[in-house]
Structure formats: C-alpha cells, structure tokens
Amino acid sequence: MDLTNRSSQTWLHFLTLTTAFNSFTLFAVLCKSFAIMSRSEVLSQILCTTVFIAMLGLASLCFEKIKRKELHLLLRGEFVLTLFFSLTPILVGFFQSSYYFSNSPTWLWFPLMLILMVPFGFLTGFELPFFLHLLPKRENYLLFLNYSGSLIASMITVLVFHDFNFLITTCAILGFINFTLYLLTHLLITKTKLYKLLPQFLIFTFIILGLANFKNFYKTLHKMTFLGYRVESLQDLKSAYSHASIAPDFLSKTTPYQTIDIVPAQIFRPNSADNRWGLYLNHQIQFFSDSERIYHQVMSFFPLAYLGSIPKDILILGGGDLGLARELSKLKFHGVNVSVVELDPEILKLAKTNPKLRSINKYDQIKNDINIINDDAVNFLRSNNKKYDYILADFPFPTSFELGKLYTKEFYKLVHSRLNTNGFFVLDFPYHLSQPEHEKDAGAILLNTLRAAGFQKNVIFGVNETFVLNLKSDLVPNFDYTFIDDHLDNYVITNMVDRTEEFKNLFKRNGIIHSIFKPTRKFKIDQY
Amino acid sequence: MKQITFILAWASLMYEFCLSQVMSIIFGSITTQYIITTGLFIFFLGIGALVYEYKIKDSKIIKIYHIEFCICFFGALSSILPFVFLDIFGHQLAKILSWLLIALIATLSGVELPALMHLSKNKIQTLGWDYLGMCFAGLSFTFIFLPYFGVVATSFIVASVNFLIALILMRRFNVLKFKLLIPMTTPFILLFFFNGKIENYLEGVFIGLN
Numbered sequence: 001m002d003l004t005n006r007s008s009q010t011w012l013h014f015l016t017l018t019t020a021f022n023s024f025t026l027f028a029v030l031c032k033s034f035a036i037m038s039r040s041e042v043l044s045q046i047l048c049t050t051v052f053i054a055m056l057g058l059a060s061l062c063f064e065k066i067k068r069k070e071l072h073l074l075l076r077g078e079f080v081l082t083l084f085f086s087l088t089p090i091l092v093g094f095f096q097s098s099y100y101f102s103n104s105p106t107w108l109w110f111p112l113m114l115i116l117m118v119p120f121g122f123l124t125g126f127e128l129p130f131f132l133h134l135l136p137k138r139e140n141y142l143l144f145l146n147y148s149g150s151l152i153a154s155m156i157t158v159l160v161f162h163d164f165n166f167l168i169t170t171c172a173i174l175g176f177i178n179f180t181l182y183l184l185t186h187l188l189i190t191k192t193k194l195y196k197l198l199p200q201f202l203i204f205t206f207i208i209l210g211l212a213n214f215k216n217f218y219k220t221l222h223k224m225t226f227l228g229y230r231v232e233s234l235q236d237l238k239s240a241y242s243h244a245s246i247a248p249d250f251l252s253k254t255t256p257y258q259t260i261d262i263v264p265a266q267i268f269r270p271n272s273a274d275n276r277w278g279l280y281l282n283h284q285i286q287f288f289s290d291s292e293r294i295y296h297q298v299m300s301f302f303p304l305a306y307l308g309s310i311p312k313d314i315l316i317l318g319g320g321d322l323g324l325a326r327e328l329s330k331l332k333f334h335g336v337n338v339s340v341v342e343l344d345p346e347i348l349k350l351a352k353t354n355p356k357l358r359s360i361n362k363y364d365q366i367k368n369d370i371n372i373i374n375d376d377a378v379n380f381l382r383s384n385n386k387k388y389d390y391i392l393a394d395f396p397f398p399t400s401f402e403l404g405k406l407y408t409k410e411f412y413k414l415v416h417s418r419l420n421t422n423g424f425f426v427l428d429f430p431y432h433l434s435q436p437e438h439e440k441d442a443g444a445i446l447l448n449t450l451r452a453a454g455f456q457k458n459v460i461f462g463v464n465e466t467f468v469l470n471l472k473s474d475l476v477p478n479f480d481y482t483f484i485d486d487h488l489d490n491y492v493i494t495n496m497v498d499r500t501e502e503f504k505n506l507f508k509r510n511g512i513i514h515s516i517f518k519p520t521r522k523f524k525i526d527q528y
Numbered sequence: 529m530k531q532i533t534f535i536l537a538w539a540s541l542m543y544e545f546c547l548s549q550v551m552s553i554i555f556g557s558i559t560t561q562y563i564i565t566t567g568l569f570i571f572f573l574g575i576g577a578l579v580y581e582y583k584i585k586d587s588k589i590i591k592i593y594h595i596e597f598c599i600c601f602f603g604a605l606s607s608i609l610p611f612v613f614l615d616i617f618g619h620q621l622a623k624i625l626s627w628l629l630i631a632l633i634a635t636l637s638g639v640e641l642p643a644l645m646h647l648s649k650n651k652i653q654t655l656g657w658d659y660l661g662m663c664f665a666g667l668s669f670t671f672i673f674l675p676y677f678g679v680v681a682t683s684f685i686v687a688s689v690n691f692l693i694a695l696i697l698m699r700r701f702n703v704l705k706f707k708l709l710i711p712m713t714t715p716f717i718l719l720f721f722f723n724g725k726i727e728n729y730l731e732g733v734f735i736g737l738n
Binding site for chain 1: 545548556558563566570575577663665
C-alpha cells in the first residue's frame with residue numbers, strides 16, 4: 001500500500017472531508033431527535049454537544065495507545081460507523097416510542113442519548129488522528145478539510161431535516177456514502193480483492209433493506225405512543241405492540257414547528273363505534289372533539305361578559321385549528337374584526353381541508369369573516385404597530401424552550417404594547433389546584449411574569465379549563481351576559497366562573513419571573 | 529498550565545453557548561441556531577489553529593495574552609452585539625454580522641490551544657484538559673449560568689474570568705504593569721454596573737420599541 005503517491009493522498013483528502021461531513025450530519029440529526037424527545041432543547045443540545053466533544057477527546061487520547069496505526073484499522077472503524085449510521089433510525093424509533101410509555105421517567109432521554117452518542121463520538125474521534133498519522137506532512141490541510149466538512153454538514157442539515165422519515169432517508173444516504181467510501185478505499189488504495197468484501201456487502205444490504213421496511217413498523221410504534229401503556233415487562237411491550245397493530249391509522253404530520261396528530265378514540269377501543277377524536281400537538285392533547293366547545297367558548301366569551309363590552313379589534317395568536325375564530329366570528333354583526341396569526345402553515349391547511357377539523361371550525365361559514373395571517377407571533381407583533389382591544393394567546397403548553405419563549409416577560413410586554421388602553425389579554429392557564437407542588441410553582445411564575453410585563457390585574461376563570469384574563473389597569477368588572485347568551489351552549493355556562501379567589505395563594509408564591517434572557521428551569525409543566 | 533487550559537477552554541465554549549442562545553432568541557429555532565453556531569465554531573477553531581501556525585507562532589509582537597484580551601472584549605459583548613446589529617441593521621444583515629462575530633471569537637479561540645500547547649511541556653495533557661474544560665462548559669452553562677445569571681450576565685462573568693487569566697499570562701511573561709490594571713478592569717466593572725440597563729435595552733430591541 002503506497003500512500004505517498006498523489007492519487008492516494010488526494011483520495012485520503014477526499015475521505016477526510018466526507019467522513020467529517022457524514023459524522024457531523026449524524027451528530028446534528030441526533031441532537032435534533034433528542035431535542036424533540038426531551039422537550040428540553042437547551043439541555044439536550046448542550047449535553048449532546050458536551051458528550052460528543054468529550055468522546056472525540058477521549059478517542060484522540062486513546063489513539064496514542066494503538067500500536068499498529070494502519071489504514072485497515074481505520075477502515076474497520078468506518079465499516080462499524082456505516083452500520084451505526086444505518087441502524088440509528090431504528091434505535092431512535094424504539095427510544096422515541098419507549099419514551100411515551102406511561103411509566104417512563106422524563107429523564108429517560110438522557111441515558112438513551114448516551115447509548116447512541118458515546119460509541120458514535122468515540123468512533124468518530126479516531127478519524128482525524130488517523131488521517132493525521134497517515135499523512136503527517138499534510139497536517140494543516142487535513143485539519144482544514146475536516147473542519148470544512150463539519151461546517152458544510154451543519155449548514156445543510158438545518159435546512160433539510162424535518163421529521164423522522166427524513167431521519168431514515170438521511171441515515172440511509174450517510175450509510176450508503178460511508179460504505180461506498182469504505183469499498184472504494186479498499187479497492188483503490190489497499191488493493192483488496194472484491195470477493196473478500198462480500199460479507200460486509202451482504203451485512204450492509206441486509207440492514208438497508210430492513211431500514212426500507214422500517215417505515216411501516218415505525219407507524220405502529222408511533223400509534224403505541226398514544227396508548228399510554230405501562231410497560232414493565234416484555235409481555236407488556238408485546239401487548240402494547242399488538243394493540244397498536246390493530247388500532248386504526250390516523251393522520252400524523254411533522255412540520256418544522258411541531259408534530260400534528262388527529263387521533264381517533266377508536267385507537268383505545270379498536271372495535272368500537274366511538275367517533276370522537278383528539279387533536280394532539282407534540283403529543284400534547286389540545287382538545288377532544290366532544291368537549292372543545294367548552295374550551296373555545298369559555299376562553300372567547302368570559303372576558304367579554306366580565307367586562308360587559310364588545311371589543312372591535314380582536315387578535316388570536318396561535319389557534320391555527322380556528323376553534324376560537326369560529327366563536328369570535330359570531331360577533332361579526334357587532335362590527336368586530338377578527339385576525340388569526342398562526343406560525344405553522346400546515347395546521348392552517350389542515351384547518352381548511354381536513355374533514356374532522358372542518359367539522360369543528362365550520363371553515364366555510366367563517367372564512368369571509370376572519371383574517372388569517374401565517375406568521376410567527378413575535379415577528380407579527382414586532383413588525384405591526386396596530387393596537388387591539390382583545391388579544392388571545394392559544395399556544396400549546398410551555399413544555400419546551402421554544403414554547404416557553406411565548407410565556408416570557410418580554411413576550412407579554414410585547415403583547416401589552418399592542419393593546420389599547422382598556423385592552424385585555426387572555427391565555428390558557430394550564431394549572432389546577434390539585435397539581436403537584438412544582439407545577440404550582442410554575443403557575444405562580446406565570447402570574448408573576450404577567451404582572452412584571454405590566455398587567456395590573458389577573459382574573460383566573462373557567463372550571464373544566466382554566467384561563468387567565470389580564471388587564472392593563474384595575475378595571476372594575478361589569479358582568480353582562482346578555483349579548484353573548486345566544487352564542488353559548490347550555491352546558492358551557494356553568495364553566496363561566498371567576499375563580500381568582502381560589503387561586504389567591506398562588507399569587508403569593510415565589511417571585512420568580514420567566515425571562516427570555518434568564519429562562520427559569522422551574523417554569524415547566526409535565527407532559528400531557 | 530493545565531488549570532489555565534481548562535479555564536480558557538471552558539470560556540471559549542461558554543461564549544459559543546451564549547451566542548447560540550442569543551441567536552435563538554433573535555432568530556428563533558433553538559436547535560437550528562445551536563447547530564449552525566457549533567458548525568461555524570468548529571470550522572473557525574480550525575482556521576484559528578492555522579492562523580497560529582502561519583502568523584502568530586513566530587511573531588515577536590503578538591502574544592497569547594493579546595489574543596486573550598481580544599477574546600475577553602468580544603466575548604463580553606457576545607450577548608449584546610447581535611441585538612445591536614438587529615437594532616441598527618435589521619434582521620438579515622444582523623444574522624450575517626452575528627455569524628461573523630461567531631467566526632471571530634472562534635478564530636481567536638482556535639489560536640489558544642496551539643499557543644498553550646507551545647507553552648506547555650506535555651501536549652497530550654494540555655489537550656486532555658482542553659476537552660475537560662469544554663465538557664465543564666456544557667454542564668455549567670445549562671445548570672448554573674443560564675438559569676441563575678441569564679445569558680447576558682453569563683457572558684460578562686466568563687469574560688471577567690478570561691480577563692483574569694490574561695493578566696496571569698501577562699505576569700508569566702513579566703509584562704504586567706499594575707498602573708494599567710485600573711483602565712483595563714474599568715470596562716468590566718461598568719458592564720456589571722450597567723447590567724440592568726443593558727438588559728432593558730436588549731428587551732427594547734426584542735420588543736421592537738427602539
């Protein structure tokens with residue numbers, strides 16, 4: 001084997017660039033997968049990076065101890081990495097589904113991350129020292145190529161990675177590239193005979209074929225994540241899987257912003273005639289079809305009844321399912337303007353076209369009465385100086401850093417600045433008196449944060465679903481239900497209750513404020 | 529030397545995390561910002577190593593403490609400058625300028641390790657302590673600095689520690705003059721003193737009131 005000739009050196013340069021590209025791409029993809037799984041993007045991203053770098057360092061140090069640093073050894077490592085690339089989607093798929101068992105701890109993602117990141121980082125860490133050893137006179141150029149490969153990978157990955165199906169495709173491509181490089185290096189540089197590589201070829205082909213069939217298997221795993229099984233043995237796992245296999249398929253979409261699932265009740269009782277369904281965003285229930293009217297009507301109309309007035313300009317942030325828009329468009333005869341600002345175009349598309357969502361939001365009846373804007377809430381408020389009388393925030397619960405930004409002092413200050421003098425702001429208050437203590441802390445933090453943003457009065461209302469009405473000044477209530485009476489279903493009226501007095505102790509708890517610059521770790525509610 | 533390596537490696541990665549956090553506040557999508565920042569950081573760390581090899585190693589003028597002072601300066605401002613760019617230049621240009629800031633800090637950080645290895649007797653040990661420092665950065669940023677100090681104060685604290693190390697290196701090279709201490713420490717004291725006002729300004733930029 002001659003590594004001094006120009007063509008061998010050029011090939012090794014190319015290997016340096018492409019192996020770095022492959023490794024960083026998988027690193028980025030794993031970071032994103034665990035960020036989604038953990039719902040703690042900052043924590044998971046930093047720990048993934050820390051573990052990866054630590055393993056790179058450990059491998060570099062261990063490299064010194066290797067006695068025979070030959071190209072064959074590097075190629076064996078690359079073959080193992082090839083298998084790793086190809087098996088990653090299967091492992092991530094299993095990990096993601098196990099994370100949603102009802103008895104899985106919230107920190108489960110961390111040991112699962114270690115299982116993947118430690119061997120991956122360790123194997124990757126041998127690459128650069130090996131190349132530097134094989135071509136010692138080209139040290140700086142090899143470093144440049146290695147770092148360039150990582151940079152290109154970082155730019156490409158963030159632009160294209162969207163969902164799990166893409167994880168399968170990405171890993172298959174990375175595996176294919178790595179295996180091709182492995183084969184070609186053997187054939188061109190070490191001059192290995194092709195028949196000697198047949199076992200490796202068969203192993204790789206077998207895994208890729210398995211990966212191709214994994215999509216269907218993953219569908220069943222995905223259904224399993226909604227069943228809420230308690231898994232304590234292999235038998236439990238088998239029961240959960242067989243239940244999921246016979247459960248009906250349902251709509252499931254992953255967008256750059258969230259995962260959307262419209263889950264039928266029949267998934268829990270496969271042979272029943274139950275037609276109910278639930279809308280889930282990021283595995284978090286938003287509403288069920290048989291009880292959504294309580295949520296949407298109470299949230300929309302209690303503030304109007306409390307203050308005894310009808311606002312002229314109403315802004316709904318989030319609420320892409322158009323449930324709130326359906327309710328507030330009933331006020332059109334009072335000359336009310338309703339605007340909806342939703343970040344995710346996919347949920348808007350489903351709201352307009354999906355039969356289940358259309359049965360809820362009555363899109364055909366309301367489409368001429370509302371103004372739908374596809375934009376980020378923060379961006380919209382920053383770039384529009386228009387002021388509103390009534391702003392509603394219909395966001396998913398703050399179970400991640402990204403969503404937590406919509407519950408910060410800075411965001412609420414932004415909302416405050418876009419309200420007229422007597423304007424008011426309503427949001428979902430996802431806390432109940434029977435919650436565990438740490439979630440009561442989170443409720444107190446939310447109230448403190450609203451007050452720090454300038455809302456002088458907070459009124460907590462609703463029975464089945466709780467909300468908080470925030471006023472810029474200490475307005476006196478002027479209860480008047482008459483103008484909204486016709487818009488409420490009978491069973492909803494009993495939920496139109498002011499419960500501020502029940503929560504008064506919450507107002508006195510801790511003084512922590514959730515800020516975008518200093519996000520408090522206590523501001524977290526558990527899943528579901 | 530190993531403690532200095534540990535602290536400087538810790539500081540470098542802390543700046544990267546601060547920048548990633550600030551980029552995600554301004555430009556959204558935290559995972560995207562972390563991945564882009566990490567990719568840029570790794571690349572320009574490499575560029576920094578090359579800069580050291582070809583320009584600084586044999587230089588009689590530029591010493592490691594000069595590099596550290598530059599890192600302190602830009603590191604302290606790492607949480608503030610992206611907002612200033614946003615305020616003055618708007619969204620698109622702010623993104624590009626922020627990436628240039630990441631490149632600058634990473635290049636300067638990339639000069640550090642080869643310089644420290646040059647000063648050290650045991651290169652492998654220095655490398656090991658460098659990796660340990662980076663690991664500690666990950667844990668300390670997530671569990672201590674971000675929740676208790678916030679991203680703005682974190683960059684000030686890290687820059688202050690970095691500054692102390694620069695002074696220690698100056699002393700090692702016997703060039704530390706005590707009369708320079710007051711003008712050199714004044715900017716850091718001012719930053720701490722005006723931390724609240726700075727956060728109010730950044731908040732104003734975020735809300736779009738400025």
